[in-house]
Amino acid sequence: xxxxxxxxxxxxxxxxxxxxxxxxxxxxxxxxxxxxxxxxxxxxxxxxxxxxxxxxxxxxxxxxxxxxxxxxxxxxxxxxxxxxxxxxxxxxxxxxxxxxxxxxxxxxxxxxxxxxxxxxxxxxxxxxxxxxxxxxxxxxxxxxxxxxxxxxxxxxxxxxxxxxxxxxxxxxxxxxxxx
Amino acid sequence: xxxxxxxxxxxxxxxxxxxxxxxxxxxxxxxxxxxxxxxxxxxxxxxxxxxxxxxxxxxxxxxxxxxxxxxxxxxxxxxxxxxxxxxxxxxxxxxxxxxxxxxxxxxxxxxxxxxxxxxxxxxxxxxxxxxxxxxxxxxxxxxxxxxxxxxxxxxxxxxxxxxxxxxxxxxxxxxxxxxxxxxxxxxxxxxxxxxxxxxxxxxxxxxxxxxxxxxxxxxxxxxxxxxxxxxxxxxxxxxxxxxxxxxxxxxxxxxxxxxxxxxxxxxxxxxxxxxxxxxxxxxxxxxxxxxxxxxxxxxxxxxxxxxxxxxxxxxxxxxxxxxxxxxxxxxxxxxxxxxxxxxxxxxxxxxxxxxxxxxxxxxxxxxxxxxxxxxxxxxxxxxxxxxxxxxxxxxxxxxxxxxxxxxxxxxxxxxxxxxxxxxxxxxxxxxxxxxxxxxxxx
Numbered sequence: 362x363x364x365x366x367x368x369x370x371x372x373x374x375x376x377x378x379x380x381x382x383x384x385x386x387x388x389x390x391x392x393x394x395x396x397x398x399x400x401x402x403x404x405x406x407x408x409x410x411x412x413x414x415x416x417x418x419x420x421x422x423x424x425x426x427x428x429x430x431x432x433x434x435x436x437x438x439x440x441x442x443x444x445x446x447x448x449x450x451x452x453x454x455x456x457x458x459x460x461x462x463x464x465x466x467x468x469x470x471x472x473x474x475x476x477x478x479x480x481x482x483x484x485x486x487x488x489x490x491x492x493x494x495x496x497x498x499x500x501x502x503x504x505x506x507x508x509x510x511x512x513x514x515x516x517x518x519x520x521x522x523x524x525x526x527x528x529x530x531x532x533x534x535x536x537x538x539x540x
Numbered sequence: 541x542x543x544x545x546x547x548x549x550x551x552x553x554x555x556x557x558x559x560x561x562x563x564x565x566x567x568x569x570x571x572x573x574x575x576x577x578x579x580x581x582x583x584x585x586x587x588x589x590x591x592x593x594x595x596x597x598x599x600x601x602x603x604x605x606x607x608x609x610x611x612x613x614x615x616x617x618x619x620x621x622x623x624x625x626x627x628x629x630x631x632x633x634x635x636x637x638x639x640x641x642x643x644x645x646x647x648x649x650x651x652x653x654x655x656x657x658x659x660x661x662x663x664x665x666x667x668x669x670x671x672x673x674x675x676x677x678x679x680x681x682x683x684x685x686x687x688x689x690x691x692x693x694x695x696x697x698x699x700x701x702x703x704x705x706x707x708x709x710x711x712x713x714x715x716x717x718x719x720x721x722x723x724x725x726x727x728x729x730x731x732x733x734x735x736x737x738x739x740x741x742x743x744x745x746x747x748x749x750x751x752x753x754x755x756x757x758x759x760x761x762x763x764x765x766x767x768x769x770x771x772x773x774x775x776x777x778x779x780x781x782x783x784x785x786x787x788x789x790x791x792x793x794x795x796x797x798x799x800x801x802x803x804x805x806x807x808x809x810x811x812x813x814x815x816x817x818x819x820x821x822x823x824x825x826x827x828x829x830x831x832x833x834x835x836x837x838x839x840x841x842x843x844x845x846x847x848x849x850x851x852x853x854x855x856x857x858x859x860x861x862x863x864x865x866x867x868x869x870x871x872x873x874x875x876x877x878x879x880x881x882x883x884x885x886x887x888x889x890x891x892x893x894x895x896x897x898x899x900x901x902x903x904x905x906x907x908x909x910x911x912x913x914x915x916x917x918x919x920x921x922x923x924x925x926x927x928x929x930x931x932x933x934x935x936x937x938x939x940x941x942x943x944x945x946x947x948x949x950x951x952x953x954x955x956x957x958x959x960x961x962x963x964x965x966x967x968x969x970x971x972x973x974x975x976x977x978x979x980x981x982x
Binding site (some may be wrong): 363365370373375376377379380381383387388391392396408409412413415416417419466472473474477478495496498506527531534 | 542544547548551552553554555556558569573574575931974978
């Protein structure tokens with residue numbers, strides 16, 4: 362109910378309400394973005410874009426389910442696009458033997474704890490599709506049916522991505538402990 | 541442990557920490573967009589010039605002001621950083637509170653990036669637990685030198701303040717109600733005790749050891765925007781998130797040596813408190829204002845701020861304006877502008893009565909008359925200070941609306957207080973409030 366009130370106030374232009382939504386969910390959103398992208402600067406950009414898009418569309422926005430779930434899905438969608446873009450950029454940079462362009466990136470001040478570092482390192486070893494399903498299921502609490510719908514795949518595909526992802530994560534985390 | 545539980549545990553214990561700069565980078569554009577949305581929805585009157593700023597249009601004066609600040613910084617503060625801690629800020633506050641009387645200097649300079657002026661003021665303050673506080677404030681004169689701008693006196697219980705303006709030969713005595721006196725004191729930024737309390741209420745960290753004017757000090761810093769919360773209410777969130785507040789404490793006496801506040805791009809204020817003299821002898825006569833006979837004065841007695849007085853303020857506004865104003869305010873100038881445009885019998889009568897009077901005569905005449913409206917403005921301000929999340933819908937709600945929310949605020953997690961368009965009030969659940977807000981016209 363609090364979220365509905367906050368959204369209503371955002372529709373009326375309340376900066377305070379948007380600030381509260383951000384404070385309430387920033388941790389979840391940034392953790393998801395970090396786990397999916399393993400790049401603090403890119404994670405920051407994704408959450409920035411989600412809030413900007415939310416502010417731009419808030420007048421027409423209708424909250425039908427959970428606001429947290431909605432925002433997490435937005436982060437996952439944007440992270441997917443960012444991941445694809447990064448992949449394209451990496452390929453083009455490799456081919457041009459370009460220098461590391463990230464030296465000019467703005468300083469990033471997201472500080473991740475040890476667990477998040479461990480999680481995002483392990484996640485980075487997984488194909489993106491598997492990361493996404495694991496995080497949406499565990500962190501956003503989404504059912505496979507909902508995940509499948511949002512990714513436009515079958516429920517069985519979502520479940521198998523989850524299973525493969527989980528198996529690989531277990532191996533990776535075991536390996537990290539042994540090291 | 542099942543692999544699922546292990547990964548779930550890892551996700552649930554994953555955490556990120558963001559600083560104010562990161563929050564600003566992430567949320568800044570969205571807030572700006574929302575601000576534009578609100579401006580589109582609620583065209584507001586152009587901001588009033590701030591009477592606390594002296595306009596200095598001359599480039600030379602601006603440069604002089606900047607130079608004075610730079611010199612003060614260079615001479616006053618030379619430091620080297622080392623590691624090491626050991627001073628607890630709470631202990632520093634306890635020590636200050638034991639001091640009977642102290643004297644200190646402060647200076648404040650400010651600049652508005654949108655306007656071609658800046659100001660530079662400095663003051664000497666003498667504060668006593670027994671007699672109150674006296675502050676003599678000077679400002680940089682565009683023609684050279686410094687001139688006294690005002691003298692301020694505050695009673696020990698903070699319920700009375702007297703301000704004297706020698707140049708204008710004027711003074712004002714203000715009597716605060718209990719609630720306002722207490723809150724005004726809480727947010728005062730010109731006192732080493734309240735300043736330190738606000739740092740303590742924020743996230744802060746030690747900056748290690750340094751020297752200031754040959755004294756070994758330890759520095760503490762906060763960039764937590766909550767330091768400024770009380771000044772801005774909910775309207776400016778996101779605009780003051782780049783503050784930088786520091787306090788330097790004498791490593792031996794454990795009393796403050798210097799405070800330093802730097803505002804963000806929007807509120808480019810630099811404020812410094814320094815030259816502290818602790819435990820100075822004082823006399824009651826030091827705190828008694830001397831007002832020459834030829835000075836003219838006004839007495840402002842602020843009424844109790846309650847829901848009832850707020851409703852009286854809303855009633856009076858409707859009587860004068862024929863509708864609710866778009867925003868709640870407590871400034872006479874805004875009110876008078878609206879009254880001049882109004883054609884209600886009450887407004888026309890009032891306009892007629894004040895026609896031809898000087899500003900001072902108008903202020904005197906309206907002092908009591910405007911009180912309920914001021915009380916309404918302060919009532920709203922106090923709700924913001926107390927973080928009760930108030931919202932006002934005067935733009936779309938009319939006095940005939942018996943079921944539309946005009947003003948609402950949070951009482952507790954399960955209760956909101958609502959004043960409707962016809963000014964009856966009731967306490968409702970958050971669910972009911974959401975329903976009521978959903979019916980408001982856009």
